[in-house]
Amino acid sequence: MLMPLELPRELHGLRFSSAIAWGQSPKEEQALACLEALEAVYFHGKTSEKGDLENPPHVLLSNNKHRSGFLDPEKLKPWGNVREYLAAGVVGMFSRQELEQIGAVLGSPASTLFAADFARLANKPFVDGFRINSRSAKLVFNPVELIPSGTTLLQIEAMVAGCDDCDPARNAVFDRFPSAKFFSGIGALVCSPLGSGLDSKRIRPLVFRRLEEWDHQRACPLCRLGSKPLYQEEVWEEIKKETQ
Numbered sequence: 435m436l437m438p439l440e441l442p443r444e445l446h447g448l449r450f451s452s453a454i455a456w457g458q459s460p461k462e463e464q465a466l467a468c469l470e471a472l473e474a475v476y477f478h479g480k481t482s483e484k485g486d487l488e489n490p491p492h493v494l495l496s497n498n499k500h501r502s503g504f505l506d507p508e509k510l511k512p513w514g515n516v517r518e519y520l521a522a523g524v525v526g527m528f529s530r531q532e533l534e535q536i537g538a539v540l541g542s543p544a545s546t547l548f549a550a551d552f553a554r555l556a557n558k559p560f561v562d563g564f565r566i567n568s569r570s571a572k573l574v575f576n577p578v579e580l581i582p583s584g585t586t587l588l589q590i591e592a593m594v595a596g597c598d599d600c601d602p603a604r605n606a607v608f609d610r611f612p613s614a615k616f617f618s619g620i621g622a623l624v625c626s627p628l629g630s631g632l633d634s635k636r637i638r639p640l641v642f643r644r645l646e647e648w649d650h651q652r653a654c655p656l657c658r659l660g661s662k663p664l665y666q667e668e669v670w671e672e673i674k675k676e677t678q
Contacts (some may be wrong), residue, residue, distance in 0.1 A: 437493050437565045449651045459519075459523045460522070460523040462641050462642070465468040465523050465623070468520060469623075473506070474509035475506070475624060475641075476503045476624070476666075476670065477502065477503040477643045478491070478492045478670050479502070482530055482604045487489045490661065491661055491662045491668075491669050492657075492662075492663055492669075493663070493665070493669060496664055498650060499648065499649055499650070501646070501650045502645050505593040505595070506666070507544050507545065507548075510516075510547070510592060519543045520623055520640070521544075521555055521623075522555055523550045523551075523557050524552055525642045527638055527640060528638075529575065532555045532563075532617070536556070536558055536586055536617055537549050537558070537559070537561070537582070537587065538558060538560070538586075539558045539579040539588050540561045540588075540589060540662050541589060541591055542562065542599075542603035544591075545562045545591045545593075546562060552590045552621065561577050563576050563578060564603060572678050573603065574604075575603075575611075578674070581611060584615065587607070587617065587618050588618070589616060590621045591620060592622070593622070593623060593624040593625075593626070594624070595645070596628070598618050600637070602623070604616065621638050622639070622640070623640050623641065624638035624641045624643075625637050625641070625642050628646070628647050
């Protein structure tokens with residue numbers, strides 16, 4: 435028998451639905467605290483839950499590169515109430531005039547649930563229909579219902595590293611509907627670009643943190659400072675162990 439998921443203790447006492455009903459959508463720091471409590475993100479040196487760790491760990495990738503943090507959108511999926519609360523924060527980044535321009539909302543496959551939450555809160559239709567073509571391994575778009583001509587689409591993503599993460603979904607829509615019209619900006623819960631590159635005019639994130647990546651241990655400044663490289667699934671376990 436499956437045991438019910440227990441909300442992390444850091445989020446006990448938060449009444450997510452009531453907060454949304456009263457228009458109390460989260461700002462960046464509140465959203466980051468929720469994401470950290472769910473262990474959905476980690477940013478070395480910028481993470482509120484690292485406690486008093488002098489040298490918090492950083493991330494060791496499977497290709498042996500080192501990175502200053504990670505994003506894990508899968509951790510959001512079981513928590514509909516938290517996800518909806520975070521989606522309210524992204525809705526709040528758009529003005530009433532901007533939302534009036536939007537005819538429908540969509541999101542790439544990894545962001546389907548979050549985009550649907552956004553659409554529901556913004557009182558907009560949600561368009562689903564992305565899938566991976568088994569032969570070409572390419573993302574294709576085939577919605578159940580046709581999108582009316584002239585509809586302005588808003589793309590909403592849960593977690594992205596930059597515009598390259600958003601383009602496959604948009605390109606799939608254009609392949610199916612060449613005259614499709616998109617809103618100029620892309621709403622995102624978290625955007626964490628590698629290095630300095632980011633088209634800030636296109637992505638509008640609620641949480642913005644840059645990530646750094648190094649090719650090997652000798653090139654990693656965090657290792658030189660005494661930070662321990664750990665695989666993604668080990669990072670939060672180490673932090674909890676060291677801060678107990």
